[in-house]
Amino acid sequence: MGGMNDDGVRGQRVVVIGGGFSGLATAALLAREGAHVSLFEAREALGGRAGSWERDGFRFDTGPSWYLMPEVFDHFFRMLGTTADDELDLVRLDPSYRVYFEGTAEPFDLPASGAREALLGLDPASGRRLSAYLDSAAITYRLATRHFLYSTFTSLRPFLDREVVRGLPRLLRLLAEPLDRFAARHTGDDRVRRILGYPAVFLGTSPGAAPSMYHLMSHLDVTQGVFYPRGGLTAVVDATAGLARRAGAELLTDHRVERIVVDGGRATGVEVSHAGRTREVAADVVVSTADLHVTEHRLLDARHRSRSARWWRRRDPGPGAVLALLGVRGELPRLAHHSLLFAEDWDAGFDAIFGGRREVPNPASLYVCRPSATDDVAPAGHENLFVLVPVPADTSIGSGGVDGGGDTRVERIVDDAIAQIGAWTGTPDLADRVVVRRTIGPADFEREFGAFRGGALGPAHTLRQSALFRGSNASARVSGLLYAGATTIPGIGLPMCLISAELVLKRLRGETGAGPLAEPGRAPGSTSAADRPVTGRGRAHVPDDRTAGAEAS
Template sequence: MNHGANHGTVRGRRVAVIGGGMSGLATAALLAQEGAEVTLYEARDELGGRAGTWQREGFRFDTGPSWYLMPEVFEHFFRMLGTTADDELDLVRLDPSYRVYFEGTGEPFDLPATGARDALLGLDRASAERLAAYLDSAATTYGLATRHFLYSTFASLRPMLNREVVRGLPRLLRLLTEPLDRFAARHTTDDRVRRILGYPAVFLGTSPGSAPSMYHLMSHLDVTQGVLYPRGGFGAVVETMARLARRAGADLLTDHRVERIVVTDGAATGVEVTHAGRTRHVAADVVVSTADLHVTERRLLDAEHRSRSARWWRRRDPGPGAVLALLGVRGELPALAHHSLLFADDWDGGFDAIFGARRTVPNPASLYVCRPSATDDVAPPGHENLFVLIPVPADTTIGAGGTDGAGDTQVERTVDDAIAQIAEWTGTPDLAERVVVRRTIGPADFERDFGAFRGGALGPAHTLRQSALLRGSNASARVSGLVYAGATTIPGIGLPMCLISAELALKRLRGDVSAGPLPEPERKPRPAPEERTAEAEVP
């Protein structure tokens, strides 16, 4: 029996939110704004989860998400809290949106901020008409997904049985059953374009051969919408989310580890929390767990309250792992854009190494480099800040990272190989010698620090059986009043998805089964600057 959540008003109910990552902060803000008494418990001593920061010797690194995509999702979230993205963040449009290096070719491809569509079509003029149809389809599919799927709890399928969805059902079924790489190959004959269209599958936690072609909608985000960057990095986004949650009335507690979800007569009635060596019981009417679902089910719930069997977990695809490198570099690196992608010739072999039967770290890898110092003040004068992501299998035996080369052997070797690859492909032969700050992060770190299932870096892969309603309910099937949010539940991976998952937690608690975004409250006009100054001076 699916207990789900207690339906009705949220106002006045005591809510315990487990986890202070982006989804936890967003959930705390929305539920507190709704009138709930919200307390958030974060086990670590800082908020943000995977969206963390690290500072050393004048360098400031984001340790996780680095792409600001789907700006309308952020805007809707902020408007739900009575504000706007412009009021809360200093957003910059990147130009180029990103740069791509292809192995064996000296000249990179830049996707410009304006004219991106024409630039992409220019890579394969012979297929321009088919490519244009691909991008048009991406825009149409993205609109359909936003209106009818991304914001649905799937508690009822009736709202989706509308004319637009029913009319498009044959096309949707084709998009769900044909893999992304095959769909892209039908629209271009150029291997470079095929890789550009296929690489977003990595950000979905899977390969182009396993992602349903429904996800070609991702090309609408970078090619049509463009790529933004919040000044101050994603640490600034975390600070904003925490400020908004507190302003709404939520209590955010760090260094508070939830050890257990307390269940009484089939309902969540509180949590057991450890802080400063003492464990205490805290009563709650609702528990929202934004922890990795595997942690929630296998560690926080007693066996009789778990919804998923050991067999279910064995069949779960955790998505890829990652080895990360945070590098402070002496001198400039103009060959790298803010976002750069390095695509290896053995494209399919690289994905097979990560996701296939005999998993290994690909070399050379198709990797990602972020150079936020191209846009922001995140490095000392005359230095650069690099964040390097090398996709690897979700395998904790690859090891953990460390500072100054002190990580496990395979992690450090993987980073050495990546530095050499970047140096060769971008014409920067002395790159390794110019690294003055180095920290590495491996799959074992993801498991230890975030409870990531099998050391996965992003969350469960968006394969067909792990997408949309097949990804699983955001409410416990066995415990009333236990709701989930975050990358391991619906709608999925990425910061925009985490914001939506918070809204889905609110919907679940309201008993709202609508398929689209919630109506935004009427926004009160902001006071004039002199009025805001006067307000700030009131003791």
């Protein structure tokens, strides 16, 4: 039924539920378009999963920490009349990340310059096949950005584009073959296979369950590079909130939406509680950026839900996570800004998380962020670490706490992770040097963010949960109710949340094109976000689809 309105966006009363990244982006875009926007966030701070925590001079991002797809951010800021360069202080990381392989003394660094050559150097014998893989990743990324990521899937016409039709046979092959098998056909080196397969975790799934279409992720880190906004991802949240306010949006924290009001099959407002009182706020359009399960089961009456209990039972919630925010005395030069620790029994680790066993792998393949390598986020002579341990989406694992005060299982998982990091990076006294410690578990994700089954990221990007199969960003039962965020199209991650906000705007404008909207001052059909060089970063060569891409398939 959607949220299209003959009057467009200007002058419409819009309520946005949730002050996370997608909610703030939606509020900013719609307010700039002329809507009267009120955003309600239940928690005391904006940002949602992209939050922050401070203690004893340490400042931690508590959620996303990778700044990828910079052209998506640039496009979003241009839609608001500014630029990423004006709003953020971006640093290109060098190395982009460091990888420790279990049983190997020296790590592998993916450099900011010459990343492709460095990766090929791990497996020279497969150089031609690996080059074809990376060329194919660039082609697939361009195709996805032009024709799929920015699509509301409300019209088939954009998919009749010559580029889509020409690439359809190859695309179907990429959808049918899992990522791990596709990667294995392009390298004989297990280290490279793990580097190519790890981006599946960003998609909330395993390399064995992700369609090989998602090998496009290798274009992001190997070709585009990895960036960091000084101030952390919190700086991006603050910039987006500031733009929303300047556009006229009202952003209210400590305001919990209790119910979406529906009258005659149309969303007419919300009931909001604050300071012990509940009031009804009228709206022409309601945009929920809450977890879709929360929207359907807590905010809507049963007769207005679009999805059955059977549908929810069949959903893959993606992985859970145990997080550790650690303030550490002394320097940790063996850790880069982003470090990955890959266990030797790679496949068993994913099977433990996503398979029938559903247990915490030990040793786990860990992610460690050391923002103090780049930013002033720790006292002098100290380091700041963010550790992520992928675990099953299982709230029974428990909640975290401060100074070891979390549930026993969560604290034990973090203890094991600290010991593993110390052993693998040659820092045996790491545990003794921790002076600040906070842990977060799957039960925290469910309680704080309403995460379905305690998942850390959002529904996994398996074939049946990707693109148009992920579900519409408009309610099928309630007119004027739209969705944004990681649980709807296009999916998981901060860039996807920005795009989901733009998809709301496209719905309200009645736009059915598959590409990004034209930026202010640019004619429709001008250079898209997928093709435009990013300021100060250069543009990678994108090979012709008929050459290297065909070889990779």
